[in-house]
Amino acid sequence: MGVAAEQIRSLHKYEKTILLALERGMKRYAWVPLEQLRTTTNLAESEITYRLSRLIAWGMVRFNPVPYDGYALVFGGYDALALATLTHKGTISALGSQIGEGKESVVHDALGLGPVAIKFHRVGGRSFSSARLNRDYMPEEGHCPWLIASRKSAEREYEALKALHPKVSVPLPIDQNRHTVVMALINGQNLNRCRLEAPKEILEEVLENTRLAYKAGVIHADLSEYNILVEDGRVVLIDWPQWIATDHPNAGAIVGRDVDNILAYFLRKYQLDFPREDAVQWVIG
Ligand SMILES: Nc1ncnc2c1ncn2[C@@H]1O[C@H](COP(=O)(O)OP(=O)(O)OP(=O)(O)O)[C@@H](O)[C@H]1O
Ligand SMILES: [Mg+2]
Structure with a gap:
């Protein structure tokens, strides 16, 4: 479950537009209809399907043809959005290699103002996959549980680090976006x-x-x-x-x-x- 750093670097602006449209669309749909992407991005259908095919090949988006052509963001796509934002803000300039993996996260080193660690929370990727396969229109509360749970988990972790640093020996919290936390890299x-x-x-x-x-x-x-x-x-x-x-x-x-x-x-x-x-x-x- 690594992060597709190469692809993120070469992400086309339309691909980013589509990822953002999917992220918004997933507040309402388990599978965002192609039609919805067309109206929210204002891109031609051929452009959208071409860009989607690349995003699918990179493991950022999934496709489901039944009962209508629908697309869903998966962790790889959410990673790409978070990295794009963190890069744009100047929090990080390059993603390094994976340095840790747990039940519910993947940790990479990265370059920021200095060496940093970036933790991608992955809560419920497996346990919620059946919910993701459910094609029904999602209820107001329960839409896209893995995305929400992973973001909440990152926000909670960042909150703790901010409350504790430097009183307690914890990594210096640097930034937080979506399901990620950027903190000082510990050489230990x-x-x-x-x-x-x-x-x-x-x-x-x-x-x-x-x-x-x-x-x-x-x-x-x-x-x-x-x-x-x-x-x-x-x-x-x-x-x-x-x-x-x-x-x-x-x-x-x-x-x-x-x-x-x-x-x-x-x-x-x-x-x-x-x-x-x-x-x-x-x-x-
Ligand atoms: N700031 C950091 N600097 C260096 N290495 C880190 C840092 N944060 C995490 N790591 C490495 O990544 C591993 C996983 O990180 P962490 O323990 O925070 O998440 P996790 O174990 O996936 O969480 P869970 O308990 O939910 O499985 C750690 O054991 C550690 O080796
Ligand atoms: Mg751990």
């Missing part, structure tokens, strides 16, 4: 891949940052060795879209689970037995 390793020389110090740094986030009103809610990077011996907490506020009714249980995940990891890998009560006390004071 995921904690699960490290062999630490001073594990107790690192564990304490994780707890301290968890405390600082809690003090700022934010609980990570998916804290684990996979969502911690170690850069020059310092920890950076990443992957914030699922954060919850400390006034959430289950805040106590959720912050407890975050702490448990971390303690379990250090016990398993380093035989470091940090008392749970002390750790929870540290974080929520």
Whole structure:
């Protein structure tokens, strides 16, 4: 599920016009009718179908002939729109290679004012695909769930980073567009891949940052060795879209689970037995 950087660079202005028309059209349709594209873009039908065939070949658009000729934006097309906007704004000038992939995202490095990371959220690509195949006119609320869910996820992550940086060691948030977040590139390793020389110090740094986030009103809610990077011996907490506020009714249980995940990891890998009560006390004071 990479990002088609080459194609984005060579995107013709009509192709961008069509992607934008599809993005708008998908507020109303699961499959945007060709006729709708014609009226919203003012382009000739032959131009539109030629441009669409290229967008389909690049994995940016899907076609469905039944019961009418309809077109849908897919993640590749949404990526292209976000990258076009971020490039236009000057946030990034070049997209680099993929540096990470999770259940619900793809992360690339990129060039901005300096080296940056760009995270493309991909929420519900698989689970919502049956909804996308449903040709019915979409209800007001439920239209295009993957697009909305992925954008919301990126917005939430950006919100957390802005609330936490620089009080907490998280990547500097730089920009956000559609389903993407641009942030500082961390030159580090995921904690699960490290062999630490001073594990107790690192564990304490994780707890301290968890405390600082809690003090700022934010609980990570998916804290684990996979969502911690170690850069020059310092920890950076990443992957914030699922954060919850400390006034959430289950805040106590959720912050407890975050702490448990971390303690379990250090016990398993380093035989470091940090008392749970002390750790929870540290974080929520
Ligand atoms: N700012 C960054 N700098 C360097 N590498 C990053 C950065 N953000 C993410 N990464 C890399 O990309 C990987 C995936 O990012 P992240 O954990 O944020 O998303 P995710 O794991 O896909 O989310 P999910 O938990 O939903 O699967 C990380 O494990 C990390 O290796
Ligand atoms: Mg992750």
